[in-house]
Amino acid sequence: MMPTLLRRLERAAQRDTTVTFVIGGEEDVVPWSQLHAEAKGYSAALQARGVRPGDHVALLSPTTRELVTAIQATWLAGAVIVVLPLPMRLSSIEEFVAQTRQRIHNARAKVCVVDPELAEFVEPEPGDPPMVGFAELAAGDPAAYRRPADDPDRLVILQFTSGSTSDPKGVMLPDRALRANLDAIAVAAELDPDDDVLVSWLPLYHDMGLVGLLTLPMSTGTALVLGAPQDFTSRPARWMDWVSTYGGTATAGPNFSYVLATRALQRSEQLDLSRLRIALNGAEPIDPDQVEAFIEAGRRHGLHPEAVFPAFGMAEVAIAGTFPEPGTGMVLDCVDRRVLETERYAAPVAPGTDGSRRLALLGRPVPGLEIRIVDPETGASLRDREVGELEIRGTSVTPGYYRRPDANATLFHDGWLRTGDLAYLLDGQLVMCGRIKDVIIVGGRNVFPEDVERAVGSLEGVRDGNVIAFGVDGDRGRESLVVVAESKTDDVALVRKVVAARVRDVVGATAEGACAPGIDEIDGQRRVHAKRWMQGRPGRPRPEPHPADEQPRLRRRDQRDGDLVAGDYVPSCYQSRGRDLDPLDGAVHVTRGTGRARLLAQDMPRLDGLPEFQVHSGDIHLTEARETELKERVEPCRVEQCLPGAARGRLAPVGLADQEPVEVGDDIRQVGGREGRQQEPVV
Numbered sequence: 001m002m003p004t005l006l007r008r009l010e011r012a013a014q015r016d017t018t019v020t021f022v023i024g025g026e027e028d029v030v031p032w033s034q035l036h037a038e039a040k041g042y043s044a045a046l047q048a049r050g051v052r053p054g055d056h057v058a059l060l061s062p063t064t065r066e067l068v069t070a071i072q073a074t075w076l077a078g079a080v081i082v083v084l085p086l087p088m089r090l091s092s093i094e095e096f097v098a099q100t101r102q103r104i105h106n107a108r109a110k111v112c113v114v115d116p117e118l119a120e121f122v123e124p125e126p127g128d129p130p131m132v133g134f135a136e137l138a139a140g141d142p143a144a145y146r147r148p149a150d151d152p153d154r155l156v157i158l159q160f161t162s163g164s165t166s167d168p169k170g171v172m173l174p175d176r177a178l179r180a181n182l183d184a185i186a187v188a189a190e191l192d193p194d195d196d197v198l199v200s201w202l203p204l205y206h207d208m209g210l211v212g213l214l215t216l217p218m219s220t221g222t223a224l225v226l227g228a229p230q231d232f233t234s235r236p237a238r239w240m241d242w243v244s245t246y247g248g249t250a251t252a253g254p255n256f257s258y259v260l261a262t263r264a265l266q267r268s269e270q271l272d273l274s275r276l277r278i279a280l281n282g283a284e285p286i287d288p289d290q291v292e293a294f295i296e297a298g299r300r301h302g303l304h305p306e307a308v309f310p311a312f313g314m315a316e317v318a319i320a321g322t323f324p325e326p327g328t329g330m331v332l333d334c335v336d337r338r339v340l341e342t343e344r345y346a347a348p349v350a351p352g353t354d355g356s357r358r359l360a361l362l363g364r365p366v367p368g369l370e371i372r373i374v375d376p377e378t379g380a381s382l383r384d385r386e387v388g389e390l391e392i393r394g395t396s397v398t399p400g401y402y403r404r405p406d407a408n409a410t411l412f413h414d415g416w417l418r419t420g421d422l423a424y425l426l427d428g429q430l431v432m433c434g435r436i437k438d439v440i441i442v443g444g445r446n447v448f449p450e451d452v453e454r455a456v457g458s459l460e461g462v463r464d465g466n467v468i469a470f471g472v473d474g475d476r477g478r479e480s481l482v483v484v485a486e487s488k489t490d491d492v493a494l495v496r497k498v499v500a501a502r503v504r505d506v507v508g509a510t511a512e513g514a515c516a517p518g519i520d521e522i523d524g525q526r527r528v529h530a531k532r533w534m535q536g537r538p539g540r541p542r543p544e545p546h547p548a549d550e551q552p553r554l555r556r557r558d559q560r561d562g563d564l565v566a567g568d569y570v571p572s573c574y575q576s577r578g579r580d581l582d583p584l585d586g587a588v589h590v591t592r593g594t595g596r597a598r599l600l601a602q603d604m605p606r607l608d609g610l611p612e613f614q615v616h617s618g619d620i621h622l623t624e625a626r627e628t629e630l631k632e633r634v635e636p637c638r639v640e641q642c643l644p645g646a647a648r649g650r651l652a653p654v655g656l657a658d659q660e661p662v663e664v665g666d667d668i669r670q671v672g673g674r675e676g677r678q679q680e681p682v683v
Contacts, residue, residue: 042073043142061115078148144285181318181396184366199248237264274302324363369394390471393414
């Protein structure tokens with residue numbers, strides 16, 4: 001029988017390897033054996049507070065040494081970790097607190113371990129579990145630790161799915177399922193604990209960061225270099241710097257992160273990426289052009305092209321679903337886009353053919369898993385190149401969502417996990433097309449939003465990677481296409497024109513509306529943003545569009561006139577330029593980003609490490625800023641409210657270059673982009 005996770009942690013602690021924390025620009029090299037000893041003390045403190053095997057422990061903290069220690073400590077106690085998401089782009093502290101408390105209650109947490117910088121925002125209320133700080137856990141006596149009995153069927157992770165907000169779902173991962181996937185990753189990736197060095201900045205509340213790039217090295221004693229998400233987003237060059245400095249052999253990230261890394265590599269001094277043998281691209285749709293751009297930018301730094309490839313994974317299988325053979329690089333299938341959309345068949349065409357779409361092969365199932373493609377409606381198995389729903393079964397598949405019988409009722413089909421993904425098989429390898437729920441039906445065609453996003457992102461004047469497309473119910477029961485993009489040019493009229501033309505080229509129709517909500521995850525949140533666009537701000541009716549001949553005046557509430565409040569969702573027929581609002585007169589519209597934004601317009605997805613803003617009570621506060629490339633400063637604005645930990649720069653890097661961290665009440669200035677221009681969202 002495979003050793004349990006607990007035994008693996010004990011065995012890994014006997015190896016002479018380290019985890020190197022590179023958080024906030026500081027280096028902290030810690031042997032796995034030392035972290036294990038400290039985790040025993042943490043675990044003893046948890047046990048003293050009544051935590052028993054099978055109990056759930058919620059963890060709320062940015063990426064720190066203390067959080068990593070608490071994760072292992074929870075497992076040493078035989079308990080279940082529930083790593084809670086952190087607010088990166090929230091419109092209010094109240095929303096963050098409400099979502100966090102809901103997850104804690106949904107998880108039935110026995111205790112909640114909270115970073116001291118976040119404690120004041122989740123003060124206990126009646127019915128809440130006890131809140132414990134890291135200092136209290138650190139005071140635990142390792143000698144008082146009592147090892148629980150091994151139990152291969154005990155839950156070890158309760159993983160809330162990406163994008164879950166008002167109704168989060170917790171994926172249950174038993175010990176046996178997690179171990180099976182860890183072993184599968186080790187085999188598929190040809191892991192060598194004696195030689196490999198893993199490098200990660202991924203959030204530990206996400207399955208890729210938690211399982212693939214923390215639990216794997218922690219349970220095998222493989223060297224790990226661990227940064228924090230804000231370290232990467234504030235300065236993307238750090239990622240490849242870490243790979244070069246520490247001789248990284250394997251790393252992973254979503255597609256957008258490779259876009260940022262590409263730009264950093266193009267400007268970087270000479271690095272040594274020659275030891276990197278796995279640069280995995282996953283967690284969101286793959287853009288082959290952007291992957292190829294990363295490979296080209298890395299050539300002069302010694303990057304091996306065959307080291308870069310995409311794979312497929314999901315929380316419901318722990319993380320790894322399919323994996324290409326290492327060293328094969330990215331392999332593409334070129335298909336006829338119109339046939340794919342109208343007939344759901346991947347008809348092969350020659351590369352470069354007009355109307356073609358390049359799709360990445362994501363490899364074969366990892367050991368212990370099987371995959372198949374079925375008709376989403378009938379469940380009938382499909383042949384190679386026929387597009388249908390991906391289903392998975394095997395050793396690491398979740399038994400279901402925690403306390404969600406409604407969701408579990410439709411999660412499985414004849415023993416196979418229904419993923420909700422549209423895909424096809426090609427010689428046993430998986431090719432992903434998109435999410436079933438994201439497909440937009442336009443003129444009888446099944447339009448994949450990724451096609452629109454990539455086409456618009458390639459235009460001159462549009463920032464590549466910062467485009468989102470989704471569908472909403474339109475007039476007369478037809479579905480309307482909504483496109484949101486970020487512009488990097490001052491000629492907004494021209495950008496609107498070329499974007500509209502490109503949308504027509506791709507889908508054969510124009511986008512009938514647009515919106516500018518705050519966007520957290522371009523893939524997982526499409527339905528959320530579509531609903532918000534339809535309904536307006538939660539709790540308020542969506543205003544009806546005005547006829548084209550009307551010019552409604554909407555002013556900020558702090559001007560005591562009108563009803564538009566900063567942070568509201570505004571109908572697509574309006575734009576705001578600090579004056580009267582005009583009706584939308586095209587398929588795509590531009591709203592100028594200003595320091596006194598009327599919409600959540602600045603909160604665009606996947607910014608190139610540039611400043612991101614939230615609207616609060618009519619003003620804007622800075623939540624992210626790139627410490628490099630600060631070339632222009634425009635409109636000052638007052639900090640109404642900082643996110644938790646922001647003043648100390650741990651939760652979100654709010655400090656500008658050569659300045660003190662932003663505090664509530666400070667005056668700050670919006671910062672320009674790489675070309676020294678202000679960001680402008682295009683909708």
